[in-house]
Amino acid sequence: MTVRDAVLASITRTLGTAADGIAALAAELARQAELSKSFIEAVDLLASRGGRVVVAGVGKSGHIGRKIAATLASTGTSAYFVHPTEASHGDLGMITAQDLLVLLSWSGETLELGNMLTYSKRFNVPVISITSSMESTIARNSTIAIVLPKVQEACPHGLAPTTSALLQLAVGDALAIALLERRGFSPADFKTFHPGGKLGSQLMLAQELAHSGDAMPLLSSGAPMSEAVIQMSSKGFGVVGILGADGKLAGIITDGDLRRHMSSDLLALTVDLVMSHSPRVIPRNLLASAAMELMQSQKITVLFVVGDLGEPTGILHVHDLLRAGVA
Known part of the structure; x- marks a missing residue:
C-alpha cells in the first residue's frame, strides 16, 4: 500500500x-x-x-x-x-x-x-x-x-x-x-444576529438593496413612448414602470417590448399600448437571497419592489445583489 x-x-x-x-x-x-x-x-x-x-x-x-x-x-x-x-x-x-x-x-x-x-x-x-x-x-x-x-x-x-x-x-x-x-x-431574527459576512448579505431585504425615489424609472399611464425611451436610457435599468391612477404599478416596458412594437410611429404611441401588463414584482420585505433565486429561475435581471398597497418603492437589479454578495 x-x-x-x-x-x-x-x-x-x-x-x-x-x-x-x-x-x-x-x-x-x-x-x-x-x-x-x-x-x-x-x-x-x-x-x-x-x-x-x-x-x-x-x-x-x-x-x-x-x-x-x-x-x-x-x-x-x-x-x-x-x-x-x-x-x-x-x-x-x-x-x-x-x-x-x-x-x-x-x-x-x-x-x-x-x-x-x-x-x-x-x-x-x-x-x-x-x-x-x-x-x-x-x-x-x-x-x-x-x-x-x-x-x-x-x-x-x-x-x-x-x-x-x-x-x-x-x-x-x-x-x-x-x-x-x-x-x-425567523429569517428576520437571523438577520438581527448575523449582520455581517455572506449570511448577513443573504438575509438583507430586497428594499435595502433597491434603488428608490428619483432613481426609479417611472411614468404615468398615458405618457408618450418618447418619454419612456428617455427614462429607460437615463435611469440605466433598461426598463420603465408605468403607474396607474391608483399609484400602483400597472405595467412595465422592457427592451423586449420595444423590439416587439418597433415601427416608424413607435415614439408617438402611448406607453399603455406598448407595456406588458401585470408585471412581476417582489414585496419590499422579501429576502435578497429569495429575490436572487427568482431572478435566476425566471431569467430576468430587474425587478420592481412594491409596498403593502402595491405601490413601487424601489427597483432592484441583479448587479445590486451580486455586489452585496448575494449569490
Missing part, C-alpha cells in the same frame, strides 16, 4: 467511524425512552429560563462547548462560555440564579467542573450535563443528564476525543435547532 493509499484509507475509516457514532446516537434516541425524555426536558428547561445559558467544559469538551454557546447565541438563546478554571478564580460571579448551566464531560468526572457544580447547588442554578456515564459525579448531580452511548473513537489508540467530541457537538446543535423551531425563530 502506498502512502497515498494509506492516508485515504485512514480518512475513510475516520469518516465511517464518525458516521457510525452519529447513527448509534440516533438509534439510541429512538430506542431508549430515558434518553429521549432527557432531550425533551432539556429543551423545555432551556426554553423556560429567563437568564442566560452558561456552557462549560475542559479540553476538547471545552472547545465543543464554545461552539455550542456560539450556536445558541446566534439562534436566539442568550449564551456564553465560561472556562471552569477561570470560574474557580472569580468568573463564578458571572453566573446568576436565573441562569442555566450546560456542562460537558465525556467521562462525567472532570475535576475542574466540581466548583461549578457546588456553586449550582448553593444558588439553585439548574444543570444540564452531557456525558457518557449516568453513574458519573456530574450526571448524578445534574438537573437533567443527557447520557450518550459509548462509541468507538476514530483514534486508533482510542485516546484522542474524536467521535465522542462529534457526538457532543451534535447534541448541542440538536438542542439549539429544537429551541429555534420551538420559538419560531
